[in-house]
Amino acid sequence: MSNRTWFVTFATGILLLALLPNVVDGYMLGVMRDALIFGLFAASLDFFWGRTGILCFGHACFFGLGGYVMAIVSMMPDLAQQTLFGLVAAVAASALLAAVIGYFMFFGGVRGSYFTIVTLALAVIAQQVAVSWSDVTGGDTGLLGVPPLAFGALDLSGDIASYAAVAVILVVCLLGLRLVSVGPWGKVLTAIGDNEMRAAALGYNAAQRLTLTFTLSAAIAGLAGALYVAMAGLVAPDLIGLLLSTEVVVWVAIGGRGTLIGPVVGAVLVQRAQQEISSYNPSLWPLIIGCIFVLIVFLLPDGILSIAQRLRGVLPGRTR
Amino acid sequence: MDLAVTTLLNALTLISILALVGLGLTISFGLMNVTNLAHGEFVTVGAFTVYFVQSHGGSFWLGLVAAPVVGAAVGLLLEGIILRRLYERPVGAILATWGVSLILQQGIELTFGLGAKPVVPPLDGVIDLGVSAYPVYRLILIAIALLTLAGVVLLVARTRFGLDIRTVIQNRDMAEAVGINTRRTYAVAFGFGAAVAGLAGALISPLATVLPQMGVNYLANAFFVVIVGGAGSVFGLIAGSTFVGGLTSILNYQISPSLAQALVLLSAIVIVRFRPHGLVSIGGRA
């Protein structure tokens, strides 16, 4: 996506986010807020997958870890600034986990499908640990009573306030990720994704770059998880498992890999569809999401935002 | 002594199943370079075939024979309709096969209903091994698995089809140039792997909880068998299943099963870090 197209889309998105509280009720606003948090999560996966072409199939590990750490830290009695410490700890824990995994995988030469499978297994492991380590994680039920976001006297628990907090964080993160993506760092990542050996022969330490990028991606996933848990007031094992890990892949793929905004749109749309369809017949959704996986691969390899580009590509005088 | 023999036999049961499930993956992932996340569903399909046959009055053995046939049919359909178009698109294959996996799981659940399905073992006697008594059925399971693996080794080493497969793996273009139908070879090899996974599902069905989602448990483990052992060789397969199956069986006595599985997968990841090509790597192959 060209820089201008991206910023026009981005500005339109900000406008829509700003107008939304005027047109929907408090309940819908809450639904949108949660969807946007998952959108931020999707953007974090896209930042890594979209730039490097390496697919992480266990990204919910970082979202869920952020959530659990947020719950545990912010529920500590006698802790001042619970929200602040909780967020910092959540982001740090997710980043640290990703740095360790990145070290083991990227410096060990693990790439491509191997990385996808190892991360898939990590999601399985994470969920098992979350369920079986019940002293800390609350087991199957998870942890209830996580306090809402508050910084000192600034209380962000209301409908509008929590929505606004999420929207602002999302906008800032998207902008930051975009700047990194198109800047020198992002170009080197694209180069590594194109031909890693060539990039290394030009003097780039590919393993180190991949690890750092993965760590940043995981830190943002952890932030999203922490926000979600604070808004929902609880954390449970389904926030860390394989299912969520694969759902986020669908959001990114549907929205358009490598665009950052597309995955947010994908996350919002797919979750809306999921809620509608599940309220009608809960056992249909897994079947539909399965079909979506297959269909995107064959029909929409570049995501929904690419439809507009493809239509434009048909018109004369414009190349991509 | 008693416990040691039982542990050993339990480990052998698990190793046998993992090796059979892993065989299909070492073919698709190791040799064809395509990641099939729907592989676990071949196991599920095999187990449900036995359940279906039994619940319609058929014997377990009939189900055991039918399971690989059904597994192969599902595998050939998956290869022919979807994977064939994605050999050059590794990420596309991952996404599409994960979709197929969800569709199969939910399709099975919609057909057979929620909840675990009972499969009755064909023999429920125990046999006295001198130091301990052990269920006869498990010994039969181990024997069938070993015979199947031996059959595969012979098939690859001694038959025309085995030669075709080895040729296609080493150089696809060259294989085409000497007149081997590479498309068909891929399809047959893939269907064969699916059949063996179906057989594994049938064998494990009296011992396991037969659920539409049971395949996912085998998927991650079987991938680690292949990765740890070294993708693309029967010996790697045996080394990998011995590692994963053996360690799981030993840890199961000490700690909770889910923690044991977590530990096994973690140690497998550490092995991948230091031996990226597996314990038994094929010389010169990346």
Place this chain on the structure above:
Amino acid sequence: MTALLEAKDIGVRFGGLDALSGISFSIAERSLACIIGPNGAGKSTFLNVLTGTQKPTAGSVLFRGNPISGLPLHRIARAGIARKFQIPSVFPSMSVADNLDIARRGTGSAPALEGDVIELIGLSAKREVKAGELPHGEKQWLEIGMAIATGPSLLLLDEPTAGMTPQETQATARLIHRLQARLAIIAVEHDISFVRALDADTLVLHQGRFFRRGPFAEIEADPAVRDVYLGRR
């Protein structure tokens, strides 16, 4: 004069086969050498050893006196060794300018040449073209340009003219002569017309062993070398 790169008594075994044995070779700063030999002579393996990517089973490779075998690729690049691969490997989804920009920032060293690399390789007019869309010969030049942009003191070229037209081949030879004033270059090639155009110190490998070394005119006149090329020995 001390050698920039020195390979001593190199041997490489694959399984039970000697791919290379007993080859010694050195090159001084700002000089040019060619490595030739019939197919299967071990040229590419030897080049891999010289760039440190293939660890020899015997002997050692020293670059400015330090061993380089087995170092990670990026460390070798930062030490000042650049390489053009046999198959053109540019970053296809990026523009020509971005390809060169990436190369320039990779090692943190100054480019070997003043002036713009892009002009040197004759691609000024195609600055914004995606590298993947360049014709084959220009991809080769772009890759040479990328190697130069890393600011190396040694450039290794693996069959730089493969797939080029005769005119492009001659242009490449002229480019290499211009570069020689600034850095040492080793070219592996089996296009004899190109090697003739370079007219440099030439090493001949045959069946994984040292066969001859000398100025190209002498090598070309040597009947034994012709026999090797014609498969007579």
